[in-house]
Structure formats: structure tokens, C-alpha cells
Amino acid sequence: xxxxxxxxxxxxxxxxxxxxxxxxxxxxxxxxxxxxxxxxxxxxxxxxxxxxxxxxxxxxxxxxxxxxxxxxxxxxxxxxxxxxxxxxxxxxxxxxxxxxxxxxxxxxxxxxxxxxxxxxxxxxxxxxxxxxxxxxxxxxxxxxxxxxxxxxxxxxxxxxxxxxxxxxxxxxxxxxxxxxxxxxxxxxxxxxxxxxxxxxxxxxxxxxxxxxxxxxxxxxxxxxxxxxxxxxxxxxxxxxxxxxxxxx
Amino acid sequence: xxxxxxxxxxxxxxxxxxxxxxxxxxxxxxxxxxxxxxxxxxxxxxxxxxxxxxxxxxxxxxxxxxxxxxxxxxxxxxxxxxxxxxxxxxxxxxxxxxxxxxxxxxxxxxxxxxxxxxxxxxxxxxxxxxxxxxxxxxxxxxxxxxxxxxxxxxxxxxxxxxxxxxxxxxxxxxxxxxxxxxxxxxxxxxxxxxxxxxxxxxxxxxxxxxxxxxxxxxxxxxxxxxxxxxxxxxxxxxxxxxxxxxxx
Numbered sequence: 001x002x003x004x005x006x007x008x009x010x011x012x013x014x015x016x017x018x019x020x021x022x023x024x025x026x027x028x029x030x031x032x033x034x035x036x037x038x039x040x041x042x043x044x045x046x047x048x049x050x051x052x053x054x055x056x057x058x059x060x061x062x063x064x065x066x067x068x069x070x071x072x073x074x075x076x077x078x079x080x081x082x083x084x085x086x087x088x089x090x091x092x093x094x095x096x097x098x099x100x101x102x103x104x105x106x107x108x109x110x111x112x113x114x115x116x117x118x119x120x121x122x123x124x125x126x127x128x129x130x131x132x133x134x135x136x137x138x139x140x141x142x143x144x145x146x147x148x149x150x151x152x153x154x155x156x157x158x159x160x161x162x163x164x165x166x167x168x169x170x171x172x173x174x175x176x177x178x179x180x181x182x183x184x185x186x187x188x189x190x191x192x193x194x195x196x197x198x199x200x201x202x203x204x205x206x207x208x209x210x211x212x213x214x215x216x217x218x219x220x221x222x223x224x225x226x227x228x229x230x231x232x233x234x235x236x237x238x239x240x241x242x243x244x245x246x247x248x
Numbered sequence: 249x250x251x252x253x254x255x256x257x258x259x260x261x262x263x264x265x266x267x268x269x270x271x272x273x274x275x276x277x278x279x280x281x282x283x284x285x286x287x288x289x290x291x292x293x294x295x296x297x298x299x300x301x302x303x304x305x306x307x308x309x310x311x312x313x314x315x316x317x318x319x320x321x322x323x324x325x326x327x328x329x330x331x332x333x334x335x336x337x338x339x340x341x342x343x344x345x346x347x348x349x350x351x352x353x354x355x356x357x358x359x360x361x362x363x364x365x366x367x368x369x370x371x372x373x374x375x376x377x378x379x380x381x382x383x384x385x386x387x388x389x390x391x392x393x394x395x396x397x398x399x400x401x402x403x404x405x406x407x408x409x410x411x412x413x414x415x416x417x418x419x420x421x422x423x424x425x426x427x428x429x430x431x432x433x434x435x436x437x438x439x440x441x442x443x444x445x446x447x448x449x450x451x452x453x454x455x456x457x458x459x460x461x462x463x464x465x466x467x468x469x470x471x472x473x474x475x476x477x478x479x480x481x482x483x484x485x486x487x488x489x490x491x492x493x494x495x496x
Contacts (some may be wrong), residue, residue: 013294014280014421025412031260047320071416072295162266163271163435164427166266168319170435173262183284187411189420208435237355244489 003134005038005091008098009081011071018187019248020198021068022075028063028175031106034077035091043127044131049112054121057113058174059088061200063140065095065104069195074098087111087146089131092140092194113129145199148225148240152217156226157184159212172206172236181226181239184216189243193222197242212236221245251382252328253286256346258397258472259319266435267496269316270323272443275343276311279354282325283339292379297360301448302369305361306422307336309448312390313343313352316442322346328384329416335359335368340388393447396473396488400465404474405432407460420454420484429474429487434463437491441470445490453486469493 009030038068039045039056050054051166071077076096083090093106123130159180167173177200182190206212206228215227222243228236255290257278287293287304297303317323324344331338331460341354359368371378407428415421425448430438454476463475470491476484 007342012281013284013416014277016416018416018418023412033260036261126453147318162427162431163266163433164271164431166268166435168261168264168268170266179410183409183410187414190411231449236424 003042003136004078005041006076006078007037008074008076010074011103013070013071016071019068019188019194020114021070021190021194022055024178024198025175027065027068028178030047031063031078031093031108032058032174034079034093035110036107039077039131042134047152048152050115054112055115055169057111057202058204059111060106060107060110060145061174061198061202062145062197063104064106065194065196067103068162069095069103075103080138081089081131081134082140084123084130084135084137086124087122089123091185092138092142093234098225105146107140107142111125126133148217148219150215150225150227150238151214152225152227154215155213155246156216157214159183159214161206161208161210161212163208166208167197170207172210172212173204174200177202177228177237180212180214180228184214184224184241192247193243193245194248195241195242196244199240201213201238203238204230204234206230206236208239249446250254251290252326253282253289254324254326255282255285256322256324258322258387261425263320264319264469265438266347267316267438267442269442271320272426272430272446273423275313275316276426277462278325278340279311279356280306280422282327282341283358285358286327287379290379290382301363302360303363303417305359305450307359307450308355308357309422309446309450310355310390310393311352311446312354313444314440315341315351317345323351328386329379329382330386332371332378332380332383334348334372335370337371340386340390354391355388355390355392368485380381382440385426393449394488396465396467398465398473398486400463400473402437402463403461404464405462407431407472409456409460411456411457412459414456420458420460422448423451425450425476425485425487426478428460428462429489430487432462432472432474440495441491441493442496443489444492445488447488449486452478452482454478454484 015026078094095103226239263274343351458478474487
């Protein structure tokens with residue numbers, strides 16, 4: 001039996017963006033859905049953890065897309081758990097065409113949080129070994145997050161947090177941070193070059209009414225660091241966006 | 249053969265909102281997807297019309313939900329074309345549980361626009377009768393749009409139009425108007441009462457960089473008219489939101 005889940009999608013109208021390709025929102029949303037489907041099939045999905053007053057919280061996300069599938073194209077998202085260590089687990093994804101061409105890869109780090117105490121569970125000490133049996137120990141093809149010193153003191157964009165931005169826990173939903181980061185750039189930039197890599201370190205929750213100030217720093221011509229802050233100086237997310245130098 | 253399309257969904261994690269029920273975004277997105285699936289199956293979906301330089305444009309949308317399905321619940325969206333008249337066609341939807349309980353109903357009006365001239369096609373004069381053969385002439389269970397005089401001169405909310413808000417045509421996507429209308433109200437209001445009815449008259453396209461000013465008028469304790477304007481006084485959408493008077 002394989003512990004790699006494999007789920008097929010087609011890029012449909014209303015799941016694409018102005019480029020005529022899968023939007024980052026739906027890519028991100030499908031990644032979260034697929035993670036849950038895979039976890040459910042192995043007994044550690046949201047419905048299982050919620051019954052034990054725990055919920056999965058995304059801590060780090062790195063997405064690298066060599067190419068986004070176009071509207072009408074079929075793609076497969078493969079996912080597996082690659083590691084369990086202390087309070088964290090790594091989940092990997094590969095986005096491929098049905099005949100095996102790789103569109104891109106994703107790595108993610110998750111914690112299992114007690115909804116009452118907000119404390120993370122020790123994932124190495126779950127009853128009966130937890131889900132360690134499902135680990136597929138493959139070398140990652142995706143570079144880890146890279147630390148960059150943020151020196152920008154100018155706010156490039158301020159975004160409010162409104163009702164439609166909230167997830168079931170009443171927090172700014174994980175994928176909305178990706179949209180905020182994309183929105184730093186005008187459509188003309190997105191039309192010229194595709195975003196190739198998106199890194200997000202989720203640091204703190206954002207609640208209704210908390211405006212986010214986006215500080216943007218150009219690391220080089222195609223690489224940007226974006227710090228998202230609330231209440232003046234509290235960092236809620238550190239994002240890095242890298243465009244493909246090659247024109248679309 | 250039945251010309252009613254029927255498509256089953258389950259409310260998944262990441263498709264719900266803070267109430268633990270299907271979000272208006274995903275309800276709206278699925279309505280558009282289902283409309284396209286049904287149209288494709290009868291030869292008039294996006295891929296067919298695009299090859300003829302035409303695209304479907306949503307002109308009116310009325311959604312009435314007696315209840316939103318909860319996370320984990322399965323629901324069916326049925327859809328059919330109920331009328332073709334001059335430049336317009338009416339499409340109806342019924343949202344039901346698998347055993348036939350009605351969650352809600354939707355009526356919509358569409359035009360088929362020439363992407364070059366922006367002129368609507370005469371849908372009664374399409375080659376070979378167009379898709380008139382697929383009409384299912386059922387009486388509508390949903391009240392039509394109701395005109396209300398807007399007298400409010402105060403802007404309740406201003407929203408920018410950013411990259412992630414754009415559809416494949418570079419216009420503010422139809423469902424984002426629904427989110428804007430919901431965002432006039434704080435989460436506490438949404439937690440207390442569900443939105444029962446949402447009416448939208450789409451008047452003009454909204455482009456990148458065009459801020460929308462939302463003028464809100466309370467018609468009665470649970471009923472609000474919302475005009476969305478760009479460039480000072482140009483109405484792009486007229487929305488009406490009605491909450492269920494009964495508490496959640």
C-alpha cells in the first residue's frame with residue numbers, strides 16, 4: 001500500500017486568473033483540501049482532530065511552480081507526510097500533469113493545536129504512534145525558507161481584515177495571505193512574469209478588524225520580501241515572492 | 249432525456265466560513281461552475297462560445313437560502329435554462345439535500361457578449377435555434393429583484409480592486425461583489441443571523457485600481473440596499489441583502 005495520496009483536478013473557468021491559468025487562490029485552496037483528504041483517509045483529518053479538541057495549523061508554506069496549468073488542463077496533486085518531529089510534521093506535495101510532467105512542488109509544516117489551551121501536541125507521543133506509520137521519507141526537491149533581513153520602513157499596501165477573509169476559526173484564512181502578497185504587484189507585472197516561488201512563515205493569527213500593513217523590500221529585480229504587520233509593529237507573516245525571470 | 253443538470257457536492261473544510269457552513273464565496277463559485285458544466289454538456293459552455301469570440305456575462309443574480317448546508321453535509325445543485333428572450337436567458341438553480349430538502353433557490357440572467365464589439369447576441373436568432381431546445385419552463389419559486397430608491401449619501405465601506413479580485417477577463421469577479429456586500433456587516437451580525445437573500449444587479453464592469461464606494465441604506469431592520477460606485481458617482485452594482493429575522 002502506498003501512503004502517497006493522488007488527486008486529479010481540471011482547471012475550470014472561475015478557478016483561473018487574468019492570465020488564463022489556475023489562480024494562486026485555487027491552487028492554495030486545493031492544496032489544503034488535498035491535505036485534509038489524505039489525512040482523513042489515514043485517520044487524522046479535521047473531523048478526527050476536532051473530536052479531540054485539536055486542530056491543524058499551518059506554520060510554513062513554500063510553493064514553487066515552474067508553470068501553472070492552463071484553463072482546461074488536467075493536473076494531479078500528490079501528497080504525503082515526509083516527517084514527524086516534536087510538535088511539527090512536514091507534508092509535501094507534487095503538482096503534475098497526468099503523464100508525469102512536474103508543474104511544481106510544495107512543502108509545508110503543520111502543528112496540531114489544542115483549541116482550548118492553544119498549546120501544540122507532541123506529535124511523536126500520540127496514542128499508538130499516531131500517524132508516523134504513514135511517513136514517506138523522500139528527499140525534498142524544494143529549498144527551505146531563506147531568512148532575509150527586512151530593512152524597508154515604508155508601507156506599500158494596507159489591507160483590512162473583513163468578514164469574508166475569515167476561516168471557520170475566525171482567523172484570516174491562510175490562502176488570503178498569498179492573495180495579499182500577490183496584490184502588492186499590479187496586473188501588468190503578473191501579465192509579464194509568473195510568480196515562481198512563494199514562501200510564507202505564519203507567525204501570528206490575524207483577527208477581524210485588524211488592518212495589515214505590508215512592508216515590501218526588493219531583494220533583487222525579481223525577488224521580494226514582504227512583512228505583514230498588525231497593530232503597528234507586530235509581525236503576523238513573513239512572505240517572500242520570487243518571479244520567474246523569464247517573460248511569460 | 250432531462251435538461252435539468254444535477255451535481256453533487258460536500259461542504260468541505262476550507263469551503264466554509266466562520267459559521268461552520270458553506271461560505272457565500274464557494275456557493276457562488278459552485279453556482280457559476282455548475283452553470284458552465286450544464287452549458288458545456290449542451291454545447292454552449294465557455295469553451296464553445298469563446299471559439300466564437302463570445303462570452304457569457306452575468307447580468308442579474310438572486311440567491312435565496314433558507315439554510316446553508318453545514319461542513320460535512322452533502323448537497324445537490326440542480327440547474328436548468330428556463331427562458332430565452334432577445335439578448336437574455338434565465339437560468340435557475342435549486343440547492344437541495346440528497347433526500348430532496350430544499351436549502352435554497354437561485355435565479356440568474358445572462359447575456360452572450362461579443363468580446364470585440366461588447367454587443368450582446370440575439371439569443372433568439374442563434375444558428376439552428378441555439379440552445380432553446382434545452383428550455384425547462386418551470387414557474388420560478390424566487391421573487392424577482394425589487395427596486396428600492398437609494399437615498400443614502402454616506403459611504404459605509406471603500407474597497408480597492410486588486411489583482412486577486414480579477415477574473416480571466418481582467419474584471420472584478422462576480423462573486424467578489426457578494427463578498428463586498430457581506431463585508432458591510434461585522435462577524436457578530438453574521439454570527440447572530442444568516443443572510444437569507446442576496447440580489448445583485450450587475451450594471452458595469454469594475455477594473456483594476458478602481459476603488460468601490462459602498463453606500464448602504466437600511467430599508468428595515470433586516471433588509472439593506474447597497475449601491476457600489478466607482479469614480480465618484482458611477483454605479484457598477486446594485487445589491488440588496490436580507491437577513492433571516494430568526495436568530496441562528
